[in-house]
Amino acid sequence: MTTATDTRTRTIKIKIKRCDGPGKPAYWQTFSVPVKRGEGANVISCLQYIAANPITDGGVATTPVAWKSGCLEEVCGACTMVINGKVRQSCSCLMDSACPNEGDTLTLEPMRKFPVIRDLFVDRTRLFESLKRVKAWVPIDNLWEQGAGPKETPDEQQTRYKLSECMSCGCCMDACPQFHQIADSAKWQTAFIGAAPISQVRYFNLHKTGATLKADRLSEMASQGGVSDCGNAQNCVKHCPKSIPLTESIAAVGRATTIHAIKQFFTGK
């Protein structure tokens, strides 16, 4: 077994942008990691190796790298980071395709639009706050027994299901030129909200009970930082790991917001 693995093992380099805490300077460290071909090695297994062997390529003893992860199967969104310049989940970045050869280097950086807590671990509170901003829920009356929810056709279900796969990873925000990092949480309310919450506006407005808050959501979309701040770069849809039709959502919400604004103008409501 050991002799056979030798031919399948290669050493790759993982170059990591580190930071000891908020306000501290960033610095780079490189680690050598042995990887076996055909065993499903990914960024996570490399980071696990580094945690157990926190010694840099230059032989410097250091601390384990901090990062977040959860499900490791691309449904929780936790392990999102910037890999070779592109934002994505690190669990699904497999080393046999990303670093196929001896000595190949992979670069890891934290997401760029959210404040770094430490190393690759960022604070995405703003993303969850934006879901409050658009009232991303169905306002049911209570939990008591009241029969089923509204019926829907298979097509309606398929449309909503696709939108509901959004795992709040933040890739669409990281890749968006209109979405900027803002440290002061008081300013989040009027800054561009990003693609994911706009798509959630569409998702909840498509549900019959959810639509009872449609006017509130569209008013938010019409306000500063709403859907009109989208610059149509279309990076969001290219970076969404779940292939959610984000630009379709933005277009749909944009139209609905315009109609809502005209209605408001004439009715004064």
Next chain:
Amino acid sequence: MAAENKNARVIVVGGGLAGLAACVRLAEQGVSVDCFSIVPVKRSHSVCAQGGINATNEIARQQGFSEWMHMDETLFGGDFLADQPPVYEMTHWAPRIIDLLDRMGVPFNRTPEGQRDLRLFGGSLFKRTHFSGATTGQQLMYALDEQVRRYEAEGKVAKYESWEFLWPITRGEGAERRCVGIVAQDLRTMQIRAFPAEAVIMATGGCGLIFGKSTNSVMCTGGAAARCYQAGAWYANGEMIQVHPTAIPGADKCRLMSESARGEGGRVWVPAKKGDTRDPRQIPENERYYLLEERYPKYGNLVPRDIASREIFSVCVDDHMGVDGRNQVYLDLSFKDRDELDRKLGGILEIYEKFAGEDPHDVPMKIFPAVHYTMGGLWTTFTPQERPADPRQDLNCGRDTVTGMKFGAANTMMTNITGLYAFGECNFAYHGATRLGANALLSCIFDGLFSGQGVVNYVRTEAEPVENVHQSLYDEAVQQEHFKTQRLIETAEAGHNDPATNPYQIALEMGDEMTAACTVVKTGPRMEQAMTRLRELQDRYQNVRLADGGMWTNQNLSFTRALGDMLILAEAILQGSINREESRGSHYRPDFPDRDDQRFHKTTIAKFNAKTGRPDFDYRDVVTGLVKLRPRDYGKTSSEPKKSKEPATV
């Protein structure tokens, strides 16, 4: 009874399905909630659940199914180890839970007419599983997460995300002992604080990481439950660990391939000829060995998970018939219609393609069993309630009265420590010796919504207000945790990687040993050997060293602390397995191949002995009264593993 406490607070530890469902119930009833979670709650492990959630519906009823049968299947699947009244109540509440989730907006798959669609699942001959693509857990989680966010926006729920539960705070001794709060640590700033509350609900999931690579998420260490166990809460049926038959082995974890793949027609097979290395698509039908269909003609690929896992394991390990000579078998969907697969199973097929690099629409998937679910957990109790049988829900039950649980009883799913509850996977109550597929989501949400009402009543009318608890109790608890933290921090040495004292190395060895000795096949001698190894690892842990001595976002500390707790819980699991000299459900002992109801139709209760640092064991009779015990064989045709159709040539 004291006057009603209108300012009562409840702490919910864990933000998965059980924790969020509890938050929703408590907040709706006007109780203030503090919800603690290591990860942002939306990223909890419940998102990994794929296949669906079981509940009887009108179509199933018209076909002769009923809630009573759902209960019977659950008890039978669990080899009768679960107390029966909680299972009665859960299965009878299930249809209401589906309706509620539907009202919350969960995009359940629909029939052409617009009704909620159903699929077949393990352990049943009726379609009774509701689903939302193949990411049902994620979809249910999001619906509850949204409802909790709404309460959070209204100020009724406070979230403490990136906070780790460290210890339950209790006062009093023996039967008088009450839980009055918790100590927790902010995993970013490393601040340690006490949080008072009239009651604490543990909803912290399973302990798959004790087995190293499992289908669980990285936070499923069982550390929180293990801390309650060390603080005196009883741990029940620890030996009951579910190994899921179909997962993709990986370097960092084993990724689940949902049972719904088989529910939608997926077939498990190996080449009938040992050593046949042909492309699976080139192997004709008559040269394939559909092991589950041949051995279990009635249930076929949908036998319960423990049985499927044992058969797959035996075909690979005993008969050496695994695909390409490795420990893997085919799970085949490639003969199915592509569009239908996308609508019903898109989520998992995408996972397979991303992680295994092959398209399961075209080629059979290669899978092998992996540790998946913790049936055991913190011991909890309930108040039984007798009532007349319902002619619809209890169709053909053959009796006038039934026994469920009393809604709102303060002790519902309470541990042996008053005011400390366990909901969801960390609660031992519902699944006995094997959990049926699509019953986990049900038990988690049921606990939150049903058992949550008991907590509401407890804190309102029975709990002593925490204002009466002296501050010194909280200060001492925080001091204690500071002391433990400091002890670990002082060991730190940058770059530390000596295998003997490296926490990651100890964890790796623990996982390998536990998987080898205490999963699909368990024997006395092998487990005794594992116990010796485990003790060695516990000794090595006494000298464990961190590589990070900082007090800012020190993940090294959090992991190492959980490792200590895992080593202690592992011992309860292993010793419980050694003690249970029978085979029942997931617990399979070739040295004791039969179920022994005389000796072991009992709940295992492990009580941590603080003096010895080891578990003491106690056994309690299982509460029955609804269903009589019967042999659990699922119509197996032969107890002998079938040999290959042609003699081995390689």
